[in-house]
Amino acid sequence: MNEYKLLGRTACSMAERAGDCGQADYAVNVGADLVTAELEVCKRGGLSVERTQVKYVSFSNIPIPHGCSARLGGVSDGPYASLNIGQSTDDAPSFVHENRQRLGAAVGVSPVSLLDMNHGTRVVRFDSLPHGLHKGDACITNVPGLPLMITTADCVPLIMYDGVHGAIGLTHAGWRGTAAKICQYTLKALRDNYGTDAADVQVAVGPSIGPCCFEVGAEVAEVFAAVFPAQKSWLIAGDMLKARQEMLQNQKKNVNENKKYFVNLWRANVLALLEAGVLPANIRLSGLCSMCHSGLFYSYRRDKRVTGRIATLAMLPS
Numbered sequence: 001m002n003e004y005k006l007l008g009r010t011a012c013s014m015a016e017r018a019g020d021c022g023q024a025d026y027a028v029n030v031g032a033d034l035v036t037a038e039l040e041v042c043k044r045g046g047l048s049v050e051r052t053q054v055k056y057v058s059f060s061n062i063p064i065p066h067g068c069s070a071r072l073g074g075v076s077d078g079p080y081a082s083l084n085i086g087q088s089t090d091d092a093p094s095f096v097h098e099n100r101q102r103l104g105a106a107v108g109v110s111p112v113s114l115l116d117m118n119h120g121t122r123v124v125r126f127d128s129l130p131h132g133l134h135k136g137d138a139c140i141t142n143v144p145g146l147p148l149m150i151t152t153a154d155c156v157p158l159i160m161y162d163g164v165h166g167a168i169g170l171t172h173a174g175w176r177g178t179a180a181k182i183c184q185y186t187l188k189a190l191r192d193n194y195g196t197d198a199a200d201v202q203v204a205v206g207p208s209i210g211p212c213c214f215e216v217g218a219e220v221a222e223v224f225a226a227v228f229p230a231q232k233s234w235l236i237a238g239d240m241l242k243a244r245q246e247m248l249q250n251q252k253k254n255v256n257e258n259k260k261y262f263v264n265l266w267r268a269n270v271l272a273l274l275e276a277g278v279l280p281a282n283i284r285l286s287g288l289c290s291m292c293h294s295g296l297f298y299s300y301r302r303d304k305r306v307t308g309r310i311a312t313l314a315m316l317p318s
């Protein structure tokens, strides 16, 4: 058994990098901290000591132990280098275990698999650590000391914190979950279980594929146009209307099949949060695109599916 000692943490603001993905026009807060945790790993009863730096993203509006892991400071190699948290990958289980130990020591929240995620809208309440995985894409708890975790690699992770009722929620929002407004299901579950008022909830939107990189075909763009009709020009880059007109004029379906659009999943989640009563001042976006930042994050799309997973962790202090 290795032992892990946290020697210290330093944080640097990533706010200036938020401009990378062109979302300066948000009405919500943009920017996060990149925390560097200095760890000492004592192996085999102290026979060997290694130092490493584990990095993770944290948010100034979430005042409890939490973080989204970066890919630095772990032991995995190849496409999983180096701090892969995903057990569902082809990475060596012993490496994933070691990475989880390191991340847990760095953040102060143990990475524990809870959910078997399938891009649905099911929210699972945890009152204790489960035996085995529960099907769902979001989880909530009000139990101090109970760690919550979701894993992603491009999909949007959301952290929700209700300081009034002492409750937290994590949400995994891929494009399907985003279009289904899964964040509203999480807010509803927090309200139904703990009495949470959306106006009291702080939300952090973690590293995930940005509007710069989330290129989709017309089918996906049209799903978002249908879900957010009034805001579609704000969510979708690309001339969909023109493509649709061309298609109708030509009576050929394939005319717009090659047209590409860029959907802004961050904005779509923000819209759904605002619609449910979350205050703009209580929302903070990392503004960090997982696909652009290859040195920091895993990206399912960039790495053509063979990649690690980012962990998003949160825990109410005990």
Ligand SMILES: [Zn+2]
Binding pocket: 021, 209, 210, 211, 212, 213, 289, 290, 291, 292
């Ligand atoms: Zn990008």
